[in-house]
Every structure is written in structure tokens, then in C-alpha cells.
Amino acid sequence: MIWISYMISSFALYIWTTMSVVCDSNSPKVGYLLILIVLNTGITILWFLDKERQIRKGVFIMAFLTNFGLSVSYRMKEFVSIGFFGLEVSRYTIDLLLMIGVFVAVYETVRHLEFQDNNIFKFSVILLLPVTIIGARLTGNKIYGSYLYFCGIMVFGIVLALFPFAASSFMSMKENHYIFSVKRISWDMMGFLLYSFLLYAGCMLLNEFGLLLILGLTSSVLFWIRCKDMLTKTVYTCACGGGAFLASVRISHINDRVRIWLNPASAFGDQILGEKAESTLYLFRHIYQMGWWGNGIGNLPKSIYRTLDSDHVLITLMNDYSILLAILILFLSVILVRWMLMVPAGLDSYFRYLNLSCALIMAFILLINVASNLGSFITAGIGFPFISDGGSVNLMLTSLVAVHCGLIAKGSDNYD
Amino acid sequence: MELMNVRVWELLVIGTALIFSVSEWIAIHRKGNRLDNSGDICWYVQVNRIGTAKNSFWNTIFFGRNNREKVGLEEGCYFVGNRPYDDIWISAGGKRVKLYLNIQKDHAYLSILKGRITIFNNEYVADPTKRIPLPEMTRITIYDIEMELFKRRGWP
DSSP: OHHHHHHHHHHHHHHHHHHHSOOSSSHHHHHHHHHHHHHHHHHHHHHHHOTTSSHHHHHHHHHHHHHHHHHHHHHTTOEEEOSSTTOEEEHHHHHHHHHHHHHHHHHHHHHHOOOTTOHHHHHHHHHHHHHHHHHHHHHOOEETTEEOEETTEEHHHHHHHHHHHHHHHHHTSOOOOBSSSTTSOBHHHHHHHHHHHHHHHHHHHHTOHHHHHHHHHHHHHHHHHHOOOHHHHHHHHHHHHHHHHHHHHHSHHHHHHHHHHHOHHHHHHSTTHHHHHHHHTHHHHHHHHHTTTOSOTTOSOTTTOTTTTTTTHHHHIIIIIOHHHHHHHHHHHHHHHHHHTOOOTTBOHHHHHHHHHHHHHHHHHHHHHHHHHTTOSSOOOOOOTTTSOOHHHHHHHHHHHHHHHHHHHHHHHHHO | OHHHHHHHHHHHHHHHHHHHHHHHHHHHHOTTSOOOOOBOEEEEEEEEEOSSOOOOHHIIIIIOOOSEEEEEEESEEEEEESSTTSSEEOOOOSSOOEEEEEEOSSOEEEEEEEEEEEETTEEEEEEEEEEEEOOTTEEEEETTEEEEEEEOTTOO
16 A cells, blocks of 8 residues: 555655646656656565565655655756766756665664674774864854864764664664763763763854754754763753853844744834744744645745755645645654664664764754744754755765664574 | 746656655655664563562553563663663662673673662672672572663674
8 A cells, every 4th residue: 555655645746746737848857757767666675675664664755755856856947967968967866876875874874783782883984074074163164153064074964874783883882981970970870971062162163953853853862862961961951041041142143033933013013023023923824825635846036045955845835735735744753753763672872872862863853843834933044855956965864764764674594 | 827837847847856755754654664764682681570470550551561571782881770661671679779781792790870780699888889790590589570681692
């Protein structure tokens, strides 16, 4: 039933999109169809290879979301010619081919390699994150006030793809030494906290507060699970709360959003805040116009949001596709996170923390994007998983799902 | 007509997406096909009551506690004590007891945070700075409860 409903919805979405969005030539339509055939062929092969029926559940959801990514990308009408009979494809198509490659590579690596006891690997990953951040600061160019890239790849993607490995190295360390006594924090937990704060400081240097938020939330949850001392947890939480309060007061775009939320009526009347208030609270002011069935693909103009296909793709889905589809997509995304939280029994603690970190990052990215689109004080800049345009981020998310699939396969192999 | 055709495809996408969502939800929650999140059990703790049996109405009906229980432990740290909010709750009478049990693959360590216990006729008092290594088949006596640790069979 899953395979049949997925296939029908995939090709029906293709027909709906290409009928709604008229292009100058048929080349983009052909390009869209070809990539869809490649994607669905891969999904079908996975269906037959996955005998345990555990991997397919999440990968099908990922593919379903990817279909909407292809559709939204086609909607934007920004095509690139790939020189293959002059074929024109959307940027997302090229990202999708890379995503398929990354998925297979990461899956096979995690499944077959036993790196949980390899200290060189662990140390290398731990070192790589600060190096990436410092490298971005030193070598990158400022884009909209932030240093976003390192060696042409978004820092957000690199750091979040590798952070689960670094975090699980700390989390799975044996507790043998403590600060003062076992009642207080162990040295490996203190090391994790110091490392996290180092990464936070790096994010502030880069002006990348979206990355800081995701790292902060993930680290905090991991720390709360691992640390046993309530006093330490309380002090840490107060410190994080204080940092968040400072951010809301000192960082202008966060402060603006907080002020808009505290008094929306006066914000609209304010000369400086008025334009920001319109985009922040767009959904609440215009939701009645969207209707249950959508206004048609291509309806929402770019004048409202420059980022119709990335940070604000959820509003595009609600306005153009339909609120019903947006609700189903959110429902499936929650199921995806639920699926990512479960692994087979009997895995090493390193792999269980690795899986948990991957699932937490996915969950928080989803949560922040939804909150941002709903107009909360949480800043935008984080796209919807697999639907938003953004090669580095989609590759990072694909690698997180591939890690989870690799751990499922590893658990099944161990059981055999 | 053109618009109506578009609407038909839209409805088809929404309808099949709904079926897909429900199918996925059922697949994730179906019994017998679910993933278990527990880790690899490396040690077992067996707890026996050596004092007066407590077979009260509440114990039997609501908690179902017997006079002997066995629990498998994964790698990690646990609070063992006689309060319900402790990770491993032992129904020991007397004053408050709180132990910090550090389970590793091939070792186990115990620290006494509150109360006093007896290990092989040696009495230990609360000292959070001290870690007591526990060899296999260690017997720990906590008032009217005896706790025994042993490694999982076949575990190195």
C-alpha cells in the first residue's frame, strides 16, 4: 500500500506541477520526469532489498518529501542546462543526484565499519568541527553579515553532519574521573560542555545563530540525558537561559521579532518594524485567503518572501499546494523523526548516542523551521527538511538518515 | 476544463498522500515489526528480600513486586535507592539509601551517596569521593535487601 500510494502521488504531483507551471520549452519537464524516474527506481530497488522492512519506512517518507522539493524547485523556474542534449533541470535535481550518492556511501560506511573503538577517528572528527568554523571565519566571505561557507560548502551542513559523531564520542566515554565526587559532573561531561561552548563561540564569530540554536538544543538534550547531577543540570540550564535572554536583547533581528510578538498591533504601525512584521506574521494575516485547497502552484509571489523555495517553503506549500497537504507533510515529518529515534536492540552505546544525536538534529531543524514559518520569534534561515532548496543542508540531512539506516542494518547483521 | 483537470490531479495527490501517511503511521506502530531502543545488556542485578516479606495489598495489586527480582543493565550510570524516583528502586526499609552504580562492559563500580551498606561483611558509609570496584557475584546488603551483581552469561 505504501509503495502504490507513493508512486501514484509522485507522478500525480509531477503532472499537477507541470500543468500548473508553464515553461518556455519542454526541456525542464523532461528533466523533471527523468529525475523522478531515477528516484522512484532507486526507491523500488530499496523496497525489494529491505527484507527487514525497517529501512523502507523512513526512506519512503524522505522520498515523498523530496518529491515536493522537486515540485517547488520546478515552480521557481530557475533551471540550469546540464549539456545532456541541452536538457534543463532545476538546481534541486543536481542536489538530488548527490543526495542519492551520499546516502549510499554513508549507509555502507556506517553499516560495515566498526569505528566506535577507533580513537583516531573520534579525535579527528572532534578536531574537524572547530577547524571548519575557524576556517570559515578566516577564509570565507561575509554574506548578509554572516560567514556561511567553508571551501564552498555551508558550515551549517558540515558541522551538523559531523556533530553526532563528536557528541557520541563524549557521551559514550566511560566515567572514571569526576570533579570533586561522583555527585558532581564527570570529566568527560565537563569536556563535552567545554567543547560545546567552544562551538557556540565559533558560531557567534560566524554570526550563524541558526547553527548555534540547533547545536545548543541538541547538546542540551544530550547533556540532560547523560548527566545525573540535578544541580549541574540546573546551573547549565540557567546559563543557557541567560545566554538566550542576552541574545534576544543584543541581537537586532531576534530582538525585532520578540518586539513584534510582544505587541503585533504597534509593530505594524512602526516605521522600522512594519515591513518585518508583515513578513513575520504573514501567515496569520493571510491564512484565510489560502483556503483548504490551495491557490494553485505558482500563486505566491516572490515579493512577499525572497526565500519561497527555502526558508519559507512551508508557506509556499500552504498557499499554493493546500493546507491539507501541508498538514500531511508535517504529520509525515513527525513520523520520520519518530522512526529515526528507534534502533535495533543490542547496539553499542556509541551507536545509540550517534543515532539519538542524528534524530535530535532532524527534530530541531523541523521544529525551528515550522516555528519560524508560523511567525515566532525564532529566526528563519533554516529550511524544511528535504523540501527546501539548499544542497549542503539536504546532503547533511540525507547523511543523518543514512547513518540511521546503516545502524538499523548493523543491528540486524549483529543479530544474525 | 483545463482548471478542472488541474484540480483533479491536486485531489489525487492529496488523496494518495493521505493514504500514504496513514499507511506509514500504521507501519511504524505495528507490533512485532518495531525497533527496540534498548542497549546491549552486560550485567544483571538480582535483588532478594532477606527481611520480613512485604506482601501487602498495594504491593501485590498495584506494584506486583515479588521478594526476588532480576534486572538487566546496559552500560551506563544508575542511581540505586529506596525512593520511587531512583533509576533502580529497591524496596529497602530503614533510612534513605542512595548508591551510584557505574556499569561498564567489563567492570562495575559503586559509590555510596547516602546511607550505609554492607559488602561481604564489610560496612561502608556514605562517601561520594570513593569508588568501590565490584567483582562478579558481589553481594550488597542494604537493610533488609540483598543485591547481587553478575555478568551476563557468555559476556567476556
